[in-house]
Amino acid sequence: MTPNSVTLSLHHGVFLNRYAHFELEKVLFHVAVQKRISFQVIRDEVKRRIEARVWPQGSLLPTETQLAEEFNCARATVNRALRELAEQGFVERKRKSGTRVKKEPRRQAKLEISLARQAVENQNSTYRYALVERNLVDSPGWLASQLDVAPAARVLHIICMHYADNRPFQLEERWINIDAVPDVVHADLDSSGPHEWLLNAAPFTDAEIAFSAVSADGRLAEYMGTTAGTSMIQLERTTWKDGQPITFARMTHHPGYCVRTRY
Amino acid sequence: MTPNSVTLSLHHGVFLNRYAHFELEKVLFHVAVQKRISFQVIRDEVKRRIEARVWPQGSLLPTETQLAEEFNCARATVNRALRELAEQGFVERKRKSGTRVKKEPRRQAKLEISLARQAVENQNSTYRYALVERNLVDSPGWLASQLDVAPAARVLHIICMHYADNRPFQLEERWINIDAVPDVVHADLDSSGPHEWLLNAAPFTDAEIAFSAVSADGRLAEYMGTTAGTSMIQLERTTWKDGQPITFARMTHHPGYCVRTRY
DNA sequence: TAGTGGTCTAGACCACTTT
DNA sequence: AAGTGGTCTAGACCACTAC
Numbered sequence: 001m002t003p004n005s006v007t008l009s010l011h012h013g014v015f016l017n018r019y020a021h022f023e024l025e026k027v028l029f030h031v032a033v034q035k036r037i038s039f040q041v042i043r044d045e046v047k048r049r050i051e052a053r054v055w056p057q058g059s060l061l062p063t064e065t066q067l068a069e070e071f072n073c074a075r076a077t078v079n080r081a082l083r084e085l086a087e088q089g090f091v092e093r094k095r096k097s098g099t100r101v102k103k104e105p106r107r108q109a110k111l112e113i114s115l116a117r118q119a120v121e122n123q124n125s126t127y128r129y130a131l132v133e134r135n136l137v138d139s140p141g142w143l144a145s146q147l148d149v150a151p152a153a154r155v156l157h158i159i160c161m162h163y164a165d166n167r168p169f170q171l172e173e174r175w176i177n178i179d180a181v182p183d184v185v186h187a188d189l190d191s192s193g194p195h196e197w198l199l200n201a202a203p204f205t206d207a208e209i210a211f212s213a214v215s216a217d218g219r220l221a222e223y224m225g226t227t228a229g230t231s232m233i234q235l236e237r238t239t240w241k242d243g244q245p246i247t248f249a250r251m252t253h254h255p256g257y258c259v260r261t262r263y
Numbered sequence: 264m265t266p267n268s269v270t271l272s273l274h275h276g277v278f279l280n281r282y283a284h285f286e287l288e289k290v291l292f293h294v295a296v297q298k299r300i301s302f303q304v305i306r307d308e309v310k311r312r313i314e315a316r317v318w319p320q321g322s323l324l325p326t327e328t329q330l331a332e333e334f335n336c337a338r339a340t341v342n343r344a345l346r347e348l349a350e351q352g353f354v355e356r357k358r359k360s361g362t363r364v365k366k367e368p369r370r371q372a373k374l375e376i377s378l379a380r381q382a383v384e385n386q387n388s389t390y391r392y393a394l395v396e397r398n399l400v401d402s403p404g405w406l407a408s409q410l411d412v413a414p415a416a417r418v419l420h421i422i423c424m425h426y427a428d429n430r431p432f433q434l435e436e437r438w439i440n441i442d443a444v445p446d447v448v449h450a451d452l453d454s455s456g457p458h459e460w461l462l463n464a465a466p467f468t469d470a471e472i473a474f475s476a477v478s479a480d481g482r483l484a485e486y487m488g489t490t491a492g493t494s495m496i497q498l499e500r501t502t503w504k505d506g507q508p509i510t511f512a513r514m515t516h517h518p519g520y521c522v523r524t525r526y
Numbered sequence: 527t528a529g530t531g532g533t534c535t536a537g538a539c540c541a542c543t544t545t
Numbered sequence: 546a547a548g549t550g551g552t553c554t555a556g557a558c559c560a561c562t563a564c
Contacts, residue, residue: 036533036534036535036558036559037534038533038534039533039534051466063548063549063550064549064550065549073534073535074534074535074536074537075535075536075537075550076533076534076535076536076552077533077534077535079550079551079552080533080534082550083550083551093549093550093551094542094543094544094549094550095541095542095543095544095548095549095550095551096541096542096543096544096545096547096548096549096550097543097544097548097549097550098548098549098550099549099550104377104378104381105462105466106375106376106377107375107376107470108373108374108375108376109373109374109375109376109470109472110371110372110373110374111371111372111373111374111524112369112370112371112372113369113370113371113372114367114369115367118367199367199368203314203368206525206526207370207372207525207526208523208524208525209372209523209524209525209526210521210522210523211474211496211521211522211523212496212519212520212521212522213476213477213494213495213496213518213520214476214494215478215492215493215494229478229492230478231476231477231478231494231495232476232494233474233475233476233496255476256475257475257476258473258474258475259473259474259475260471260472260473260474261374261471261472262469262470262471262472263469263470263472299539299540299552299553299554300553301552301553302552302553326529326530326531327530327531328530336553336554337553337554337555337556338531338554338555338556339533339552339553339554339555340552340553340554342531342532342533343552343553345531346531346532356530356531356532357530357531357561357562357563358529358530358531358532358560358561358562358563359528359529359530359531359561359562359563359564360529360530360531360562360563361529361530361531362530362531527563527564528562528563528564529561529562529563529564530560530561530562530563531559531560531561531562532558532559532560532561533557533558533559533560534556534557534558534559535555535556535557535558536554536555536556537553537554537555538552538553538554539551539552539553539554540550540551540552540553541549541550541551541552542548542549542550542551543547543548543549543550544546544547544548544549545546545547545548
């Protein structure tokens with residue numbers, strides 16, 4: 001069988017609609033003309049069949065070997081295609097069991113959590129930073145449980161502001177576990193924020209974030225240059241390095257701030 | 264050279280600290296004992312060197328071929344490791360240029376946008392759905408521009424509620440492009456929401472989401488069983504299928520609702 | 527034009543899981 | 546015990562891009 005006379009066996013026990021046939025023609029075209037079929041073509045075709053219900057939700061896909069035969073390619077190529085579909089949440093794979101179409105395909109949006117400085121500069125505004133408060137304190141109870149450090153452990157408490165074109169952009173309140181990052185006690189936090197310092201000094205391995213909506217109280221309203229009761233987005237973030245808690249931060253964004261992403 | 268007598272050349276022109284030496288011992292151990300080194304080991308070691316500034320921010324990594332020699336493995340194995348680090352945002356790869364450590368590593372959080380029903384059931388509550396309004400309307404101007412459909416095109420306007428244990432969970436207001444999904448006109452939306460119907464009938468290929476904080480007006484407060492002025496998280500979502508706009512939805516969550524994720 | 531990453535192949539062995 | 550995905554190899558060719 002030469003690469004130019006490929007025929008595909010298409011008995012999946014499923015009636016294919018006209019659209020499916022048309023798409024298959026395109027696939028056949030690819031196979032016949034290109035010497036090598038790319039994993040992207042396989043990935044997209046498998047995804048199409050899933051959405052066209054050729055392989056219904058919950059059903060088992062052919063094995064990698066079978067698909068490799070159908071597409072006339074190496075098993076590794078099929079593997080790469082199916083691995084990406086598994087990452088994207090379309091299928092689930094288990095050894096010995098096979099590859100199964102997920103019941104409820106969960107697509108994941110990717111959210112970039114960037115530094116305030118980056119966020120401000122990305123919108124073509126001028127960034128300004130100001131340190132408001134900096135204290136060594138005993139960890140209050142709620143923080144000790146949030147960070148999972150000893151109650152009354154010493155932590156560095158920081159309040160600072162980020163401005164875009166001199167208008168309030170974000171109020172940041174942060175607590176840093178000194179046991180994890182002893183150097184932070186002597187860190188220069190007057191010219192740039194603790195977030196930037198930490199990213200350099202103690203890259204984290206795990207993080208947890210939570211978005212919520214809050215109403216500004218009097219103090220928050222003052223900092224953000226708005227009136228009490230205004231709704232604002234708040235982002236709370238806890239990070240760990242290899243299991244050791246590093247910091248807990250609460251960042252409140254100016255009214256009208258919006259977190260956007262595509263997927 | 265037998266697999267049991269591997270030596271690695273470790274001249275990166277960089278002074279390695281004690282910790283780095285210790286870690287390298289572990290890597291050597293792996294290479295010496297295991298017949299095959301896994302891409303995970305390479306990925307983690309490269310990541311470690313980046314964080315230890317063995318390869319500083321902005322610098323060029325060795326080529327795949329060089330790393331393959333160092334780790335005594337195939338180039339494909341190195342490629343897989345570096346590809347994952349690129350996906351995770353630690354390095355940037357360009358043909359001919361090579362692999363470069365990113366200046367500002369942007370880690371991405373993965374956010375699962377699930378159906379209201381799934382979100383409710385995940386918190387072990389009982390889900391209830393209610394259709395509030397359903398009208399065929401002419402697209403208002405703002406929607407036409409949001410969805411990029413002809414002004415005054417016909418759209419299906421839907422308002423519905425999602426409850427958790429009979430308490431308001433989410434108010435959903437949605438506009439569906441009838442040109443893209445003509446069948447929706449006759450869809451049964453009395454027993455389950457338009458989101459679920461659409462996922463089955465018209466899987467999207469692209470989506471854009473935006474989180475913001477809103478203050479409840481009188482009507483919203485009534486639906487959500489709260490008082491006017493309460494802060495709530497609002498999620499706006501637009502989806503397309505192959506460039507054709509499908510739907511725009513605005514989902515307002517009950518006070519106290521929180522979007523969480525780990526990364 | 528040359529160097530680097532991107533991908534495919536054919537084969538092999540391994541690891542996990544179900545039977 | 547057997548079947549399926551997971552991964553590695555050694556080699557090959559391609560595609561992009563800096564020079």
